[in-house]
Amino acid sequence: MKRICVNCGSSPGARAGYKEAARELALYQFYACPFCVKTRRAIHRLNVPIELRDAQNDPLHRQALQEGGGSIKVPCLRIEGQDGATWMYESSDIIGYLNRRFDPESADHQEAVEQAT
Numbered sequence: 001m002k003r004i005c006v007n008c009g010s011s012p013g014a015r016a017g018y019k020e021a022a023r024e025l026a027l028y029q030f031y032a033c034p035f036c037v038k039t040r041r042a043i044h045r046l047n048v049p050i051e052l053r054d055a056q057n058d059p060l061h062r063q064a065l066q067e068g069g070g071s072i073k074v075p076c077l078r079i080e081g082q083d084g085a086t087w088m089y090e091s092s093d094i095i096g097y098l099n100r101r102f103d104p105e106s107a108d109h110q111e112a113v114e115q116a117t
Helices: 018-022 034-046 059-069 091-102 107-116
Strands: 025-029 051-054 076-081 084-089
Touching (some): 018 091, 025 034, 025 059, 034 091, 059 084, 076 091, 084 091
Antiparallel strands (some): 025 076, 076 084
16 A cells, blocks of 8 residues: 555655645745744755745735734744645744654654545
């Protein structure tokens, strides 16, 4: 039986579909925020091309974060879905979500695969 991840649609070890899935995501961040740095490092480790939006220096991104997410708090991951956008705060929650979705080696990802089969 071939195992397929319900989150990213890939078989273990495959990276197909990550670029397309990343189009649904945007990280609102401040350059020097330590929690943003932590989140960006996780994104870099996963090699997922997530758009970074500067909510500190770009007034349009700052306003979008305030209006969509409800507060100017970073990091914040905007997840675009069929029912609109979801705004996820807290670096640990964001990193956990990204691991479940994009890292076939993570325990969270493996658990999602197990539940789907």
